[in-house]
Amino acid sequence: MATFNRSNVHQLVEKRYIYFMTDRNRSAITIGISNDLIHTINAYRNSPSMFFDYSTSHMRLVYFEEFTNETLLHKRYEFLKMLTKAQKEKLIRSVNADWVDLSIGVDFEEILDINYSLRKIKINIAAC
Secondary structure, X not given: OOXXXXXXXXXXXXXXXXXXXXXXOOOOEEEEEXXXXXXXXXXXXXXXXXXXXXXXXXXXXXXXXXXXXXXHHXXXXXXXXXXXXHHHHHHHHHHOOOOOOOHHHHHHHHHHHHHHHHHHHHHHHHHO
């Protein structure tokens, strides 16, 4: 009989992300893994010349994938990391043709997710 402890269950449910960031000229595409996209985006924007030679305040999140399975996350990351710049651009264009900064939507989605969680807690408390 399989047993689960709380730490294993939490580990399976935690969201992790693979993301592509680029500068305003699209001259470089950086790939990374994060468990908090908003924090990662802010780190790129607030760290001058962390990866690029000029102002990083114009960094854009142009692509991301969400995972709850750590093994799949790392396999996909290794695959995406090996792509050429042209292949990464093709992948980005397939879901974000205009290279719009997706960080605005991620921030909004996180706000919605928090509000949903709060409503769910209130409903559970009311049911008791």
